[in-house]
Amino acid sequence: MNKGKIVSIHSFRGGTGKSNTTANLAAQVAMAGKRVGVVDTDIQSPGIHVLFGLDENKMGKTMNDFLHGTATIREIGFPIGDHVGGAEGLSKLAGKNLWLFPSSIRGREISQILRDGVDFNKLNEGLQTTISEFDLDYLFIDTHPGLNEETLLSIATSDVLIIILRPDNQDLQGTSVTVDIARSLDVPNLMLMVNKALPKYDFAEIKNEIEAKFNAPVAGVLPLSFDIAENASGDLFSLRYPDHQWSQALRGVAQAVLAVE
Amino acid sequence: MGSGESAYETVSGTGRRKIMNEDITRRLKESTMFNGLSDDALIALAEKTSLRKLAMGDVLMRKGDFGDSLFLIHEGWVKIVTTNSDGDELILNKCGPGESIGEMALLDQDPRSATVIALEDVEALELSRDVFEEILDQRPDVSFAVIRGYSRRLRFATNYIERAIDWTQKIAAGDYSFIDQTQPIIDQKNSNDNKAIQLLSAFFIMVRKVKEREDGLKKQLEKLTFEIDQVRRKQEFEEITGTEFYANLKEQAKTLRQKRTQQ
Numbered sequence: 001m002n003k004g005k006i007v008s009i010h011s012f013r014g015g016t017g018k019s020n021t022t023a024n025l026a027a028q029v030a031m032a033g034k035r036v037g038v039v040d041t042d043i044q045s046p047g048i049h050v051l052f053g054l055d056e057n058k059m060g061k062t063m064n065d066f067l068h069g070t071a072t073i074r075e076i077g078f079p080i081g082d083h084v085g086g087a088e089g090l091s092k093l094a095g096k097n098l099w100l101f102p103s104s105i106r107g108r109e110i111s112q113i114l115r116d117g118v119d120f121n122k123l124n125e126g127l128q129t130t131i132s133e134f135d136l137d138y139l140f141i142d143t144h145p146g147l148n149e150e151t152l153l154s155i156a157t158s159d160v161l162i163i164i165l166r167p168d169n170q171d172l173q174g175t176s177v178t179v180d181i182a183r184s185l186d187v188p189n190l191m192l193m194v195n196k197a198l199p200k201y202d203f204a205e206i207k208n209e210i211e212a213k214f215n216a217p218v219a220g221v222l223p224l225s226f227d228i229a230e231n232a233s234g235d236l237f238s239l240r241y242p243d244h245q246w247s248q249a250l251r252g253v254a255q256a257v258l259a260v261e
Numbered sequence: 262m263g264s265g266e267s268a269y270e271t272v273s274g275t276g277r278r279k280i281m282n283e284d285i286t287r288r289l290k291e292s293t294m295f296n297g298l299s300d301d302a303l304i305a306l307a308e309k310t311s312l313r314k315l316a317m318g319d320v321l322m323r324k325g326d327f328g329d330s331l332f333l334i335h336e337g338w339v340k341i342v343t344t345n346s347d348g349d350e351l352i353l354n355k356c357g358p359g360e361s362i363g364e365m366a367l368l369d370q371d372p373r374s375a376t377v378i379a380l381e382d383v384e385a386l387e388l389s390r391d392v393f394e395e396i397l398d399q400r401p402d403v404s405f406a407v408i409r410g411y412s413r414r415l416r417f418a419t420n421y422i423e424r425a426i427d428w429t430q431k432i433a434a435g436d437y438s439f440i441d442q443t444q445p446i447i448d449q450k451n452s453n454d455n456k457a458i459q460l461l462s463a464f465f466i467m468v469r470k471v472k473e474r475e476d477g478l479k480k481q482l483e484k485l486t487f488e489i490d491q492v493r494r495k496q497e498f499e500e501i502t503g504t505e506f507y508a509n510l511k512e513q514a515k516t517l518r519q520k521r522t523q524q
């Protein structure tokens with residue numbers, strides 16, 4: 001019996017904080033003792049591996065190899081808990097059950113997969129195998145922004161979809177379409193997360209207004225903070241600065257994920 | 262004619278000096294620094310000052326110069342300026358009749374901390390370091406007057422800093438109510454503590470600007486949250502869901518979810 005949940009993290013635009021949020025959510029859920037996987041399906045512009053301290057040299061087989069049938073899921077999973085390195089936040093994950101399933105950062109492999117297209121059944125089989133092979137409680141998917149075919153695939157297969165948006169018109173407009181798509185694809189659990197909110201906004205008001213607009217829960221409103229821009233790359237912010245307002249709100253989102261039945 | 266003219270000048274010069282000394286004595290008496298002095302002390306002091314005349318735009322002292330005299334503004338107004346990182350002039354203060362400038366450099370021997378420029382025709386009395394130190398040495402009453410002047414300024418500055426700290430903490434907490442409560446004090450243009458008043462007023466202008474910007478951002482948010490274009494939303498949804506790819510995906514997703522719930 002397969003009980004692991006697929007949690008997709010999506011945003012209408014790039015640069016919204018998807019990779020950063022996915023990595024920190026996965027880390028928080030792993031800290032709570034869960035068995036966690038992170039898949040980078042942002043095949044066009046992968047980036048989440050950096051936050052886990054991985055570079056091209058350390059990276060072995062990738063999701064691209066799996067999609068081409070040249071690698072098994074077993075071979076791809078990179079155990080973060082065994083290779084935490086020196087970064088202060090990351091090192092707290094030592095011994096935790098967290099695996100990263102990276103995308104290739106080689107240009108040729110990226111363009112090849114985009115040309116061939118991703119097969120729904122193959123991807124879905126891959127995700128299900130990931131969950132069963134590693135006995136995962138949660139599999140987080142860092143998706144590509146916008147609504148291209150790969151992203152629609154990830155949404156279709158999700159148990160939980162978290163849509164991240166900035167509190168501005170453009171993101172609200174884009175998010176409205178994604179919300180409609182998620183409902184059309186019967187995603188059982190839909191939640192929103194606001195990131196990069198200017199600290200002087202009334203966060204409670206943002207939450208209320210957006211919840212009313214989309215008739216969906218806002219799991220957290222996270223502030224725009226230069227601390228993150230300065231310190232985030234190469235480490236996990238919420239583990240390194242657990243008392244920061246951003247980290248506290250992020251843990252609220254992790255709680256919401258853990259609360260999903 | 263030459264000698265006559267020179268004689269006339271000498272007489273006239275002496276006369277002018279005498280009239281001027283009375284004027285200077287009066288100015289000294291009105292100044293914050295020397296207003297505690299007895300009349301004979303003031304007369305003695307007036308004799309040792311020299312007069313500097315400036316036209317509008319003339320520089321009385323330059324930031325970074327070595328300061329070896331103090332000035333007492335006799336007539337007219339000057340501005341005290343520095344430059345910001347972009348090289349633009351920043352007016353720190355304005356000083357007028359009765360006020361003293363540059364006494365800090367005489368005591369701590371550091372270079373001038375700002376540039377002083379005449380805003381109109383200005384007459385200033387210059388007191389050299391030697392004269393100043395000599396007076397301090399010989400006349401305990403002058404020393405006390407100077408010390409009293411300093412301590413008055415220091416006391417006000419400390420008071421001002423305390424209030425500024427309090428306000429800064431309030432701003433950080435988003436509480437701007439003190440602006441309205443404290444407003445009247447910055448309108449007292451003729452107060453003795455002119456510098457502090459001007460600093461306060463600059464501070465209040467800054468706080469008001471910060472508050473305005475903040476209010477502007479709040480308004481922007483309210484506007485933003487009410488602007489989803491429903492027609493566009495529907496159009497884009499139909500574009501995506503109208504494809505064969507999507508129809509297949511929806512079918513597959515449905516089968517997948519049914520399988521999962523059966524498990």
Ligand SMILES: Nc1ncnc2c1ncn2[C@@H]1O[C@H](COP(=O)(O)OP(=O)(O)O)[C@@H](O)[C@H]1O
Binds near residue numbers: 047
């Ligand atoms: N709340 C925040 N405040 C400031 N910078 C942020 C915040 N969240 C993310 N960032 C920064 O924004 C950039 C984009 O984040 P990333 O997670 O890569 O976004 P995405 O995956 O959506 O493209 C990164 O430089 C990241 O450090």
Ligand SMILES: [Mg+2]
Binds near residue numbers: 018019042045046
């Ligand atoms: Mg990303």
